[in-house]
Amino acid sequence: xxxxxxxxxxxxxxxxxxxxxxxxxxxxxxxxxxxxxxxxxxxxxxxxxxxxxxxxxxxxxxxxxxxxxxxxxxxxxxxxxxxxxxxxxxxxxxxxxxxxxxxxxxxxxxxxxxxxxxxxxxxxxxxxxxxxxxxxxxxxxxxxxxxxxxxxxxxxxxxxxxxxxxxxxxxxxxxxxxxxxxxxxxxxxxxxxxxxxxxxxxxxxxxxxxxxxxxxxxxxxxxxxxxxxxxxxxxxxxxxxxxxxxxxxxxxxxxxxxxxxxxxxxxxxxxxxxxxxxxxxxxxxxxxxxxxxxxxxxxxxxxxxxxxxxxxxxxxxxxxxxxxxxxxxxxxxxxxxxxxxxxxxxxxxxxxxxxxxxxxxxxxxxxxxxxxxxxxxxxxxxxxxxxxxxxxxx
Amino acid sequence: xxxxxxxxxxxxxxxxxxxxxxxxxxxxxxxxxxxxxxxxxxxxxxxxxxxxxxxxxxxxxxxxxxxxxxxxxxxxxxxxxxxxxxxxxxxxxxxxxxxxxxxxxxxxxxxxxxxxxxxxxxxxxxxxxxxxxxxxxxxxxxxxxxxxxxxxxxxxxxxxxxxxxxxxxxxxxxxxxxxxxxxxxxxxxxxxxxxxxxxxxxxxxxxxxxxxxxxxxxxxxxxxxxxxxxxxxxxxxxxxxxxxxxxxxxxxxxxxxxxxxxxxxxxxxxxxxxxxxxxxxxxxxxxxxxxxxxxxxxxxxxxxxxxxxxxxxxxxxxxxxxxxxxxxxxxxxxxxxxxxxxxxxxxxxxxxxxxxxxxxxxxxxxxxxxxxxxxxxxxxxxxxxxxxxxxxxx
Numbered sequence: 001x002x003x004x005x006x007x008x009x010x011x012x013x014x015x016x017x018x019x020x021x022x023x024x025x026x027x028x029x030x031x032x033x034x035x036x037x038x039x040x041x042x043x044x045x046x047x048x049x050x051x052x053x054x055x056x057x058x059x060x061x062x063x064x065x066x067x068x069x070x071x072x073x074x075x076x077x078x079x080x081x082x083x084x085x086x087x088x089x090x091x092x093x094x095x096x097x098x099x100x101x102x103x104x105x106x107x108x109x110x111x112x113x114x115x116x117x118x119x120x121x122x123x124x125x126x127x128x129x130x131x132x133x134x135x136x137x138x139x140x141x142x143x144x145x146x147x148x149x150x151x152x153x154x155x156x157x158x159x160x161x162x163x164x165x166x167x168x169x170x171x172x173x174x175x176x177x178x179x180x181x182x183x184x185x186x187x188x189x190x191x192x193x194x195x196x197x198x199x200x201x202x203x204x205x206x207x208x209x210x211x212x213x214x215x216x217x218x219x220x221x222x223x224x225x226x227x228x229x230x231x232x233x234x235x236x237x238x239x240x241x242x243x244x245x246x247x248x249x250x251x252x253x254x255x256x257x258x259x260x261x262x263x264x265x266x267x268x269x270x271x272x273x274x275x276x277x278x279x280x281x282x283x284x285x286x287x288x289x290x291x292x293x294x295x296x297x298x299x300x301x302x303x304x305x306x307x308x309x310x311x312x313x314x315x316x317x318x319x320x321x322x323x324x325x326x327x328x329x330x331x332x333x334x335x336x337x338x339x340x341x342x343x344x345x346x347x348x349x350x351x352x353x354x355x356x357x358x359x360x361x362x363x364x365x366x367x368x369x370x371x372x373x374x375x376x377x378x379x380x381x382x383x384x385x386x387x388x389x390x391x392x393x394x
Numbered sequence: 395x396x397x398x399x400x401x402x403x404x405x406x407x408x409x410x411x412x413x414x415x416x417x418x419x420x421x422x423x424x425x426x427x428x429x430x431x432x433x434x435x436x437x438x439x440x441x442x443x444x445x446x447x448x449x450x451x452x453x454x455x456x457x458x459x460x461x462x463x464x465x466x467x468x469x470x471x472x473x474x475x476x477x478x479x480x481x482x483x484x485x486x487x488x489x490x491x492x493x494x495x496x497x498x499x500x501x502x503x504x505x506x507x508x509x510x511x512x513x514x515x516x517x518x519x520x521x522x523x524x525x526x527x528x529x530x531x532x533x534x535x536x537x538x539x540x541x542x543x544x545x546x547x548x549x550x551x552x553x554x555x556x557x558x559x560x561x562x563x564x565x566x567x568x569x570x571x572x573x574x575x576x577x578x579x580x581x582x583x584x585x586x587x588x589x590x591x592x593x594x595x596x597x598x599x600x601x602x603x604x605x606x607x608x609x610x611x612x613x614x615x616x617x618x619x620x621x622x623x624x625x626x627x628x629x630x631x632x633x634x635x636x637x638x639x640x641x642x643x644x645x646x647x648x649x650x651x652x653x654x655x656x657x658x659x660x661x662x663x664x665x666x667x668x669x670x671x672x673x674x675x676x677x678x679x680x681x682x683x684x685x686x687x688x689x690x691x692x693x694x695x696x697x698x699x700x701x702x703x704x705x706x707x708x709x710x711x712x713x714x715x716x717x718x719x720x721x722x723x724x725x726x727x728x729x730x731x732x733x734x735x736x737x738x739x740x741x742x743x744x745x746x747x748x749x750x751x752x753x754x755x756x757x758x759x760x761x762x763x764x765x766x767x768x769x770x771x772x773x774x775x776x777x778x779x780x781x782x783x784x785x786x787x788x
Binding site: 036041046048049065066068103104105106107108109110111128171172175176178179183185187188189191194195198200212213215216221226227229230252253254320332 | 430431439460462463496497499502504505506507520522572573576577579581582588589592594595606607608609610615619620623624647648714726
């Protein structure tokens with residue numbers, strides 16, 4: 001098809017394109033014009049500035065603005081602006097598409113308005129959700145990349161206990177964890193869907209800060225250190241009898257895993273231990289029932305039921321402010337499809353990759369619970385974030 | 395007006411709103427509905443999930459989705475979804491606006507399509523450029539915040555020489571600089587305009603990597619370490635006779651400064667020194683001519699003329715791939731208005747804040763040049779990134 005990255009990527013790209021074309025046929029879409037970074041990466045294996053034209057039949061075509069070092073090839077054309085795509089379609093004697101997909105949830109309004117003019121006679125429809133649904137089922141190649149992410153993230157987490165020093169603040173602790181992750185190869189950058197997730201390299205939440213609500217769509221809150229980025233560590237000293245939840249960047253290769261673990265200083269009240277064990281029991285149960293065909297909403301409901309049965313509902317998924325989900329797809333973006341909410345209509349499918357994070361906020365103690373990233377397998381969920389789940393001592 | 399943040403912020407907000415309303419009147423806009431994080435922050439001093447309604451007359455109103463801990467006040471309303479804003483306008487007996495500004499270049503297509511339905515009878519127009527132009531002239535309060543950023547960034551840069559160890563790679567060097575910045579209070583997060591600037595905590599470019607082109611809109615390139623984030627450090631060992639340019643995150647308080655400096659290992663060829671001194675002479679000249687009323691395009695032209703006169707045009711603003719600007723506004727976002735390009739129609743105005751970065755790529759040696767952040771003053775440009783400009787020895 002194309003050797004945009006390497007010959008090795010050809011068969012991989014073919015898998016992805018085939019799945020997308022089935023969905024295009026299903027929705028009566030003749031062509032996609034892809035412009036968002038996440039989907040450009042998905043369809044090329046690299047980031048460039050430009051566009052990919054994906055007709056329902058025939059070859060993909062890559063339009064490149066930058067960088068300027070691609071070798072000439074029949075599957076790519078250098079352009080200065082997207083309007084040149086219209087001329088290329090004409091010169092290539094291609095049939096003009098009647099129904100074109102553009103990424104309504106990934107591109108700015110002005111970008112979509114500009115791109116739609118390339119196809120003045122076509123109906124324009126959203127392709128963001130189509131592409132998100134295509135991306136939620138991972139290929140073996142993608143799962144292998146995420147497995148590598150999990151191993152690297154776990155390797156960095158294994159250094160965390162030794163990074164703690166007496167009287168450290170949560171921010172100071174986070175900075176040392178950031179360094180350990182970066183030395184392990186972490187890229188230190190997240191791609192996210194939508195505009196509701198702003199964060200630096202992740203979240204380290206200690207003690208009472210866990211009960212500070214955030215405007216963002218993260219499972220846990222935290223006040224942050226500045227009103228311009230109100231999430232996560234807030235400069236609080238880590239105190240005896242409190243917990244620290246580490247939920248840091250797991251991006252090493254364009255994909256990522258999402259993993260949270262808890263460290264504690266000194267003795268914790270029984271309630272904290274009970275809630276932490278409840279989180280682990282929720283994970284064991286969801287790993288068992290999380291087979292292809294199961295409803296995402298059922299995973300949510302079962303988690304809530306277990307927390308309720310333990311009398312822990314008040315603390316589950318936040319205390320003063322609660323998150324409305326217990327897990328989410330993860331891959332190129334931190335927050336992919338499906339989302340495990342009570343109202344989800346999605347069913348689990350084989351080779352989805354999902355982070356599940358049943359967490360509790362224990363007032364004045366801090367956050368507890370475990371987050372793992374899983375692959376949906378015929379026999380249940382396979383964990384790819386191999387790190388001990390017990391509360392670790394500082 | 396409102397005490398959304400504090401009484402102290404009231405007069406500050408009034409300054410900002412007055413400037414925006416002059417521009418609204420000029421463009422015949424009756425109301426803005428603001429939803430992008432940068433502009434929410436500009437008009438409230440904090441980040442929340444929600445909307446701000448800014449009519450051309452009367453009070454601002456804040457619609458909050460999250461967080462859930464705002465105190466009740468007559469200037470704010472909790473909503474679950476933006477459609478409730480329509481009901482609020484009706485119940486408040488406000489005149490429905492005839493022409494409404496939405497952020498076409500800051501919101502996704504689907505978000506604008508959703509928000510426009512709140513005003514079914516109104517004409518919808520872009521407010522992104524209006525708000526960018528309002529934000530490009532800073533208030534004294536904003537300039538003071540940026541002055542603090544510059545002091546913090548310089549304090550961290552003063553530690554850089556001591557962070558170098560023999561045989562370090564550019565990535566290892568960058569990680570230690572990231573830590574120094576974070577310990578100094580850097581938030582480790584950038585807000586950018588548009589979708590063409592993806593980066594982690596910044597750019598450390600050493601030796602031949604400077605000549606690797608990037609897809610992004612940064613002045614300098616670099617291959618990065620992974621095809622998913624092709625910019626900056628690429629894992630190259632810092633070699634004798636080469637330079638390292640440090641252009642790292644200067645965000646400490648919702649605003650930021652942008653500053654680049656060069657370190658070198660061992661002796662450099664004369665060409666590198668000559669180009670570095672040329673960059674400094676360009677800055678001195680632009681500082682002198684950069685008074686209110688001067689054309690932004692003239693600053694670009696003068697910079698190119700000086701580089702040409704020194705016979706350095708080949709290396710100026712990149713070698714294999716060149717950047718099309720020599721500076722840009724900076725503030726809440728890293729890339730604000732104006733942009734110093736040959737085709738800019740903008741004139742300098744007092745209290746603009748601009749990063750100017752005349753840089754050169756010397757093949758097989760590395761990048762040289764200086765970047766400072768400036769405030770436009772009646773007498774010229776005032777530098778707020780106080781750090782020695784000479785090439786520093788490693």
